Amino acid sequence: MKIAMVGSGYVGLVSGACFADFGHEVVCIDKDPAKIESLHQGIMPIYEPGLAELVAGNAKAGRLNFTTDLAAGIDGAGAIFIAVGTPSRRGDGHADLSYVYSVAEEIGANLKQASVIVTKSTVPVGTGDEVERILTDANPGVRFAVASNPEFLREGAAIGDFKHPDRIVVGTEDDWARGVMTEVYRPLFLGRSPMLFTSRRSSELIKYAANAFLAVKITFINEMADLCEKVGADVQDVSRGIGMDGRIGAKFLHAGPGYGGSCFPKDTLALLKTAEDYEAPTRIVEAVVKVNDARKRAMGRKVIEALGGTDESRGKKVALLGLTFKPNTDDMRDAPSIAIAQALIDAGVSVAGYDPEGMAIAAPLMPEVAMQPDAYAAIEGADATVIVTEWDAFRALDLERIKRIAKAPVLVDLRNVYNPAEVRARGFSYSSIGRP
Numbered sequence: 001m002k003i004a005m006v007g008s009g010y011v012g013l014v015s016g017a018c019f020a021d022f023g024h025e026v027v028c029i030d031k032d033p034a035k036i037e038s039l040h041q042g043i044m045p046i047y048e049p050g051l052a053e054l055v056a057g058n059a060k061a062g063r064l065n066f067t068t069d070l071a072a073g074i075d076g077a078g079a080i081f082i083a084v085g086t087p088s089r090r091g092d093g094h095a096d097l098s099y100v101y102s103v104a105e106e107i108g109a110n111l112k113q114a115s116v117i118v119t120k121s122t123v124p125v126g127t128g129d130e131v132e133r134i135l136t137d138a139n140p141g142v143r144f145a146v147a148s149n150p151e152f153l154r155e156g157a158a159i160g161d162f163k164h165p166d167r168i169v170v171g172t173e174d175d176w177a178r179g180v181m182t183e184v185y186r187p188l189f190l191g192r193s194p195m196l197f198t199s200r201r202s203s204e205l206i207k208y209a210a211n212a213f214l215a216v217k218i219t220f221i222n223e224m225a226d227l228c229e230k231v232g233a234d235v236q237d238v239s240r241g242i243g244m245d246g247r248i249g250a251k252f253l254h255a256g257p258g259y260g261g262s263c264f265p266k267d268t269l270a271l272l273k274t275a276e277d278y279e280a281p282t283r284i285v286e287a288v289v290k291v292n293d294a295r296k297r298a299m300g301r302k303v304i305e306a307l308g309g310t311d312e313s314r315g316k317k318v319a320l321l322g323l324t325f326k327p328n329t330d331d332m333r334d335a336p337s338i339a340i341a342q343a344l345i346d347a348g349v350s351v352a353g354y355d356p357e358g359m360a361i362a363a364p365l366m367p368e369v370a371m372q373p374d375a376y377a378a379i380e381g382a383d384a385t386v387i388v389t390e391w392d393a394f395r396a397l398d399l400e401r402i403k404r405i406a407k408a409p410v411l412v413d414l415r416n417v418y419n420p421a422e423v424r425a426r427g428f429s430y431s432s433i434g435r436p
């Protein structure tokens with residue numbers, strides 16, 4: 001089947017390349033000519049493990065193409081995915097749907113064959129109805145249906161998540177659209193990935209409910225970690241102990257500096273707005289958003305404590321290792337490192353930073369942080385070394401070398417990468433999250 005993917009950002013590009021890899025003929029469309037030109041040359045607009053190879057292989061095989069021309073791109077496509085951004089609207093936290101609606105208008109004006117229009121962008125409940133209205137108004141004169149098909153990809157693991165999903169959710173009330181979507185996902189369907197067909201509104205809400213629930217889980221364990229520190233318990237054992245209960249599940253119970261990224265912060269806020277609009281407040285999610293925001297700043301205070309407190313820390317130097325919101329991405333959106341760096345700078349601490357992939361994007365966001373070419377250059381002369389993001393490269397740091405080059409052997413491990421007893425035995429003052 002020919003598939004058109006409108007929006008060649010993170011979601012569109014990964015989904016498009018994976019659909020092509022399944023054997024579909026895919027055209028990725030984007031209005032940014034520089035992005036399309038780069039893609040033609042095999043240059044990826046984002047860092048995602050395995051993506052460049054997947055794109056190159058499928059482009060070479062002729063199954064994956066790129067264009068800025070939406071009318072040509074959607075010509076002959078049996079399914080047209082809308083995968084453009086839905087950022088938080090400035091000021092109120094509502095999802096900004098202007099890109100989605102303008103794409104719907106353009107599709108309506110150019111559609112020449114029967115096609116299912118699928119929203120893959122994360123969109124609030126009811127957006128599919130509006131997309132349908134826009135298309136109906138455009139009256140393209142061919143059969144169409146609007147379906148919802150949210151994505152559940154994690155950055156850094158997106159290709160694996162796409163090819164081996166826990167589930168595929170499709171929201172449509174239209175039997176024909178259901179058939180088309182079954183065809184689109186047939187390779188996964190045959191691989192026994194469960195496919196949940198539901199109403200369009202339920203599908204739209206599933207996406208927000210899933211992300212909000214995961215944010216709740218992370219925030220819950222983060223608060224338990226704070227309690228562990230007070231009562232002398234170990235949050236890793238608490239996680240394991242509760243996660244072995246099949247009703248709770250072991251995943252997303254890693255305590256850390258607070259969740260960040262392009263999804264949880266934005267989607268929890270958008271869910272709160274929807275809940276407010278419909279007068280069905282989701283107070284648990286409200287609390288999670290507040291707790292998580294406060295947590296990122298609190299991590300800065302934790303580092304200051306490791307330096308000896310507010311007065312002692314003034315004029316000292318800290319090395320921040322890992323700036324992206326999580327490993328294996330160059331994404332800096334809502335990264336805890338930003339709040340931590342700011343808290344330190346506000347306290348008169350000078351900050352050096354290093355990240356394996358994120359420094360180019362991080363530098364303008366934290367202009368007062370001195371970016372360094374590698375971890376040890378950042379640690380040179382530092383009074384404390386802080387692991388903010390658990391990149392593999394920081395899992396086996398040369399502790400002896402750190403002792404030699406740092407001003408003080410102080411390690412603050414905000415991702416619980418190291419074993420406290422081992423690091424302390426090497427002569428470090430070590431603090432982590434929720435462990436005695």
Ligand code: UGA
Binds near residue numbers: 122152155251257260
């Ligand atoms: C998240 C969801 O996991 C995906 O299913 C969803 O498709 C995606 O949002 C989206 O809506 O597009 P992502 O933001 O890429 O994916 O990253 P996650 O791996 O979920 O991590 C999010 C944040 O939570 C990171 O800051 C991470 O460090 C933090 N986290 C995650 C924890 O602090 N503890 C955990 O146990 C797990």
